[in-house]
Amino acid sequence: MLQLTxxxxxxxxxxxxxxxxxxxxxxVSASTVVSGAVDTDSREIRDGxxxxxxxxxxxxxxxxxxxxxxxxxxxxxxxxxxxxxxxxIIVDDAVLALGALATEVxxxxxxxxxxxxxxxxxxxxxxxxxxxxxxxxxSEGETIAPRDSFNNEVGAPLTMLKLTPSSRYLVAEMGxxxxxxxxxxxxxxxxxxxxxxxxxxxxxxxxxxxATTLATKTEMVSDLEQTDVAVLNIDDAxxxxxxxxxxxRIVWFGLDERAAVRAHDVSAHAGGTDFILTLASxxxxxxxxxxxxxxxVMNALAAAAAAESLGVGIDRIVDALQTVxxxxxxxxxxxxxxxxxxxxxxxxxxxxxxxxxxxxxxAQIATPASRKIAVLGEMSELGEFSLEEHDRIGRMIVRLGxxxxxxxxxxxxxLHLAATHEGSWDGESQFVDTADEAYDALAPExxxxxxxxxxxxxxxxxxxxxDRLGELYA
Numbered sequence: 001m002l003q004l005t006x007x008x009x010x011x012x013x014x015x016x017x018x019x020x021x022x023x024x025x026x027x028v029s030a031s032t033v034v035s036g037a038v039d040t041d042s043r044e045i046r047d048g049x050x051x052x053x054x055x056x057x058x059x060x061x062x063x064x065x066x067x068x069x070x071x072x073x074x075x076x077x078x079x080x081x082x083x084x085x086x087x088x089i090i091v092d093d094a095v096l097a098l099g100a101l102a103t104e105v106x107x108x109x110x111x112x113x114x115x116x117x118x119x120x121x122x123x124x125x126x127x128x129x130x131x132x133x134x135x136x137x138x139s140e141g142e143t144i145a146p147r148d149s150f151n152n153e154v155g156a157p158l159t160m161l162k163l164t165p166s167s168r169y170l171v172a173e174m175g176x177x178x179x180x181x182x183x184x185x186x187x188x189x190x191x192x193x194x195x196x197x198x199x200x201x202x203x204x205x206x207x208x209x210x211a212t213t214l215a216t217k218t219e220m221v222s223d224l225e226q227t228d229v230a231v232l233n234i235d236d237a238x239x240x241x242x243x244x245x246x247x248x249r250i251v252w253f254g255l256d257e258r259a260a261v262r263a264h265d266v267s268a269h270a271g272g273t274d275f276i277l278t279l280a281s282x283x284x285x286x287x288x289x290x291x292x293x294x295x296x297v298m299n300a301l302a303a304a305a306a307a308e309s310l311g312v313g314i315d316r317i318v319d320a321l322q323t324v325x326x327x328x329x330x331x332x333x334x335x336x337x338x339x340x341x342x343x344x345x346x347x348x349x350x351x352x353x354x355x356x357x358x359x360x361x362x363a364q365i366a367t368p369a370s371r372k373i374a375v376l377g378e379m380s381e382l383g384e385f386s387l388e389e390h391d392r393i394g395r396m397i398v399r400l401g402x403x404x405x406x407x408x409x410x411x412x413x414x415l416h417l418a419a420t421h422e423g424s425w426d427g428e429s430q431f432v433d434t435a436d437e438a439y440d441a442l443a444p445e446x447x448x449x450x451x452x453x454x455x456x457x458x459x460x461x462x463x464x465x466x467d468r469l470g471e472l473y474a
Contacts (some may be wrong), residue, residue, distance in 0.1 A: 001031050001034075001035055001037060001050070001161050001162070001163075001166075002035065002037055002108055002163070002164065002165065003034075003035040003106060004033065004035070004104050005030065005031050005032060005034075006019075006028075006030050006031070006032050006034065006075065006087055007030040007031060007088070008210070009034070009075070009101065009409050010030075010089045010419055010428075011162040011310055012065060012082055012100055013077065013089065013091055013096075013097035013100045013101050013102045014091065014092075014097070014100065015077065015089035015090055015091040015097060015181050016028060016089065016090045016091075016285040017087070017088075017089050017434060018081055018087070018088045018089070018090060019088075020086070020087075020088075021086075021167070021227075021235070022031070022085050023086060023087060023212070023272075025116075025227075029341055032087070033047060033165065034050060034074045034075050035048065036048030036049035036050055036072075036073075036074055037049050037050070037161075037162070038050040038098070038101070038161040039052070039158065040053075040054050040061060040098070040154060040158065041240065042061070042065075042067040042071065042089070043067075043071075045067075045071040045073050045303065045432055046072055046386035047071075047072035047074075049068070049071070049072060049073050049074065050071060050073065050074065050075045050076075050077065050312050051064075051065065051068035051069075051075070051076050051077070051323060051324040052074045052077045052078075052094050052097070052098050052283065053065055053076060053079070053082075053092070053094060053107070053144075054075065054079075054094035054095050056099060056390060057062070057078070057127040058211070059439070060077070061078070061094070061451050062078055062082065062420075063082065064164055064442070065078065065082045065084050065086075066084060066187075066236070067438075069084045069085070069086050070397075071246060072219060073086060073160025074087065074344030074440060075088070075089065075148055077089045077091060077094060077095070077097055077101075078086045078090060078091070078094060079091060079092065079094050081170065082085070084138055084407055085133050085152040088235065090390045095154060097151055098154065098157045098158070098161075099153060099184070099188055100226070101157070101159050101161065101187045102156075102157030102158075102160040102161050102188050102189070103154060103157075103160075103187070103188045103189075105161055105163055106159060106160050106163065106170070106188060106189045106345060107165070109163045109165060109167055110202065112165055113422070114166070114167070114168050115163070115168065115169070115170060116168065116169055116170075116192045116193070116310055117165055117169075117170045117172060117188060117189050117190065117191045118133060118169065118170070118171050118172065118191055118192070118193045118195065118306050118310070119172045119174050119189070119191035119193070119194045119195065119220055120133070120171065120172070120173050120174065120175075120195040120196075120197070120257050120302075120306075121174045121175065121176070121182055121195070121196055121197070121216065121220045122196055122197025122198045122199070122239075122354065123130045123198045123199055123200035123213065123217070123351060124137060124197065124198050124304070124351055124354045124460075125201060125295075125296075125298065125299045126149070126151060126174075126175060126359075127148070127149050127151075127173060127327070127328050127348050128158070128174045128175045128291070128296055128327040128328060128331060129195065129197060129213070129299040129302045129303050129329065130145055130146065130171050131145075131324065131327065131328055132300055132303035132320070132321060133145075133171050133302075133306055133307060134171050135166075135320040135321075135324050136303060136304075136307040136312060136316065136317055136321070136324060137169045137171065137307060137322040138201065138313070138314070138320075139312075139316050139320060140168065140169070140312055141168030141169060142165055142166050142167045142168050142173070143167075143169040143170075143171065144159060144160075144162050144167050144169070144170045144451075145159065145170075145171040145172075146158075146171075146173050147174065148328075148329075149171075149175070149348075149452075150173065151173035151174055151175035152175055152177075152181070152211070153181065153184060153185070154178075154248060156173070156223060157186045157188060157202060157298055158189065159172065159173075160172070160189050161189060161205040171308070171443075172185065172189055172191070172438065174186070174400075176216050176217075176219075178212075178216065179212060179214055179215060179216050179219075180216075180219070181216070181221070181366060182216060182217070182220055182453060183219045186219065186220070186223060186384075187205075189221070190273075190393065191220075191224070191228065191308075192219045192228055192229065192384075193228065193229045193230075193231060193309050193364070194221045194224050194228065194229070194230050194231065194238050194248065194304050195220070195231040195244075195302050195305075195306055195311065195465075196217055196218075196230070196232055196291070197218050197233055197236075197238065197239070197298070197302055198236050198238075198300065198353065199214050199217050199235060199238035199239055200213075200312045200351055200352065200353040201386055208314055209304075210238075214238050214317060216393075216436055217238075217239075217354075218242050218245050218427050220472070221242055221245060221246035221248060221281075222245050223245060223282050223431045224247060224248035225332065226247050226248065226249070227250065228247075228248040228249070229248055229249050229250075229251055229306075230243075230246045230248040230249070230250050230251070231250075231251050231253060231302055231305045231306050231309065232250055232251070232252055232253070233252075233253060233254055233298065234252040234253065234254040234256045234258055234259045235254035235255055235256055235259075235298070236254075236326070240252075242427065244454050249291075251280060251305045251308075251309055252305075253301040253304070253305040254298065254301065255297075255298075257445070258431060259279035259301075260279075260305070261277075261278065261279055261301050261304055261305040261308065262278050262301065263275040263276065263277060263278075263287075264276050264278070266294060266295070266297055267315045268294040268309050268364045268365065269364075269365060270292075270342070270365040271290060271292075271465065272289050272290040272291055272292055273289045273292075273293070273294050273296070273297055274286070274287065274288055274289065275287055275289065275297055276367065277300075277304060277314070277317075277318065277321075279304065279305075279308050279314050279317075280305070280308055280309075281308065281314070281399075282332035285314055285315070285392060285447075286320045287300070287318055287321055287322060288322055289322065289324075290324065290325045290327070290427075291326060291327050291332065291359065292326075292327075292332045292334055292344065292365070292440040293326055293332045293357060293358065293361040294360070294361060294364065295354075295357035295358075295360075295361070296327055297334065299327075300321050303317075304317050304321070305322070306321075309356075315471060320398075323449070327347060328348070329348070329464040330345055330346070330347055330466070331346055331348050331349075332344060332345075332346045332358065332361070333345045333466075333470075333474070334474035335466065335467070335473075336380045336452075336470045336472070336474065337468070337474070338448050338449045338473040338474060339447075339448045339473060341447075341448065341449070341450050341451075341452070341473040342450070342451045342452070343452045343454065343469045343470040343473065344358070344361075344362065344452065344454065344466075345453065345454050345463060345466030345469075346358050346453065346454065346455045346465050346466075347454050347456045347461075347462040347463035347465070348456050348458055348463055349457055349458050349459070350378075350380075350456050350457045350460075352379060352385075352389045352392070352393065352456050353383070353394050354455075355376070355379060355455060356393065356396065357451060358455050359366050359393070359396065359397060359400055359402065359453065359455075360400065361375060361453075362374065362400075362402065362451060362453040363401060363402065364399040365452055367449075369449050370400045370449050370450065370451050371401075371404065371447070371450045371451070372401065372403050372404075372451055373403065373404045373405075373406070373442070373450055373451065373452045374397060374402050374404070374405050374406070374440065374453045374455075375405075375406045375408065375438055375452060375453070375454045375465065375466075376405065376406070376407055376412060376415055376454075376456060376462075377407075377408045377409050377411070377412050377435075377455070377456025377457065377460030377461075377462045378390075378409050378412040378456060378457055378458055378459070378460050379393075379412075379456070380411065380457040380458075380459050380460070381457070386411075386414075387414050390412060390414035390415045390416040390418065391415075391417075392399065392418070393415060393418075394414060394415040394416065394417065394418025394419040394422065395418045395419065395421075395422040397415075397419050397423070397424035398419055398422040404428055404429075404430075405419050405420075405429040405430070406429075406431075406432070406438050406441060406442055407429065407431045407432070407436045408432055408435055408437075408456070408460065408462060408465075409433065409434075409456075409460055410433070411460070412456070412460070416429050416430075416431040418459070426458060432445065435460075435461055435462055435464065435465040438462075438465055440443075440467055442468065442469070443472060446472075446473070447470075454466035454469065
C-alpha cells in the first residue's frame with residue numbers, strides 16, 4: 001500500500017483514531033506513517049501490516065486481533081476498540097472503511113498519471129481472463145491483479161490496496177451477487193477498459209432471474225466515458241445488447257466474423273487448443289494455447305482485446321498466451337498421467353454454461369481408446385432453474401457418449417435421474433452421497449486410458465476429490 005499517516009487513514013475512512021498510552025509512549029502518533037499490506041485474514045499479516053477486523057458470516061475478525069498484532073500489525077481497523085497494544089481506527093462499518101481506503105489509494109496512484117485500470121465481469125470466465133490479461137500486461141509494466149477469485153466488496157479493494165506509485169496496470173475482477181455491487185466496485189476504481197464476458201445462469205438464484213443478472217453485469221459499461229473502451233462478447237446476445245448502454249468505444253471479441261478480435265481454425269486437443277488470432281489492427285498470429293478447453297479461447301480473446309486497447313502489440317500478447325498452462329487452480333486443471341490416466345479437476349465452481357463446456361471438452365479430447373468418466377456435483381445458486389438445468393445436463397451427458405457418470409450429493413440427484421432415463425443405462429450412472437463414496441466407487445476401477453472429469457460448485461467440495469484422484473495417478 002502507499003505510505004499514509006494514521007491521521008490520513010482515519011480521515012479517509014471516517015474513523016476515530018485510538019492510540020493506547022503505551023503505544024504512544026513508544027513514539028506512535030497521528031503522524032506515524034504506515035505502508036504495510038492490508039488484509040482481513042490475520043494469517044496473512046506481516047510486520048507493518050494493517051488488519052481489518054471485519055465481521056464475517058461464520059466468525060468475527062475482532063477475535064483475531066491479538067493474532068494479527070503478534071504477526072506484526074501496525075494498525076487495526078475495527079468496529080469497536082480492543083485492549084490490544086496497537087494503533088486502532090474505530091469505524092461504523094469495516095467493509096465500507098476498506099472500500100473507502102481503497103478508493104483513496106487508487107485516486108492517489110491515478111494522480112501519478114501512469115495507472116490504467118481494466119475491470120472484468122461476466123457469469124463465467126472472470127478469473128481465467130484476469131490471469132491471462134495479467135500475464136500479458138506484466139511484460140509491459142508493474143501489474144496488480146487479484147489472487148484467486150478476489151472479486152467482491154472485500155476481495156476487490158484488498159487487491160486495489162496493493163497498488164504502488166509505480167503500478168502501471170490494475171486488473172480488477174468484479175463479481176456480484178446482486179444489483180449495485182459492480183457499480184460500487186467501479187466507484188472505487190473506474191475502469192479505462194471494461195470487459196463483459198458472458199451473461200448466463202450462474203448465480204441466477206441469488207440475482208432473482210436472468211433479467212436482473214443482465215442489468216447487474218451491464219453496470220460494468222454503463223458509466224464508461226467516450227474515452228474509455230468496452231470489450232464485449234459479440235457471440236453472447238445479452239452482452240452484445242449492451243452496445244447501446246455505453247458511451248465507450250466498443251471492441252468486439254468472439255468467433256463471429258464481425259468481431260474485431262477473433263479466433264478461427266480452432267482445434268481442441270488434450271494438450272490445449274490451437275487457433276489463429278486476429279486483432280482489431282488486422283494482424284494475425286497462430287496461437288498454441290495450452291489451457292485445456294475450447295471455451296477458454298473466448299477468455300483468451302477477451303484478454304487480447306483488452307491488452308490491444310491498452311497498446312500492447314500482438315507478439316507480446318501471443319507470447320504471454322502461450323506461456324499460460326492452466327486457467328487457475330481447480331479450473332480445468334490436468335492431473336494424473338501415470339498409466340495414461342488423466343484427471344481434469346474443474347470443481348472450483350459450476351454453472352450450466354461452464355458444465356456444458358467442460359463436458360464437451362471431455363468428449364472432444366478423448367480418443368477411441370479412452371473411457372470418458374464424469375464425476376459431477378451440484379450447480380448451486382440456480383434458484384428456480386436448478387431442477388431444469390440439472391436435468392438438461394444429465395441428458396446431454398448421454399448424448400455426448402460419456403461412458404460413466406458418478407453423481408455426488410442430493411443437490412445433484414436430478415443429473416443422475418435424467419441420465420438414467422435418457423439412456424436407459426444399466427449401472428453407467430451411479431449416485432452417491434459423499435465425495436469419499438465417489439472415490440471408493442471409482443478409484444478401484446480406473447484403468448489405463450481413462451479420462452476423468454470432476455466438476456461441481458465450490459460448495460460441493462469435489463475439488464478435493466479431484467486432487468485425490470489426480471494424486472493416485474501422479
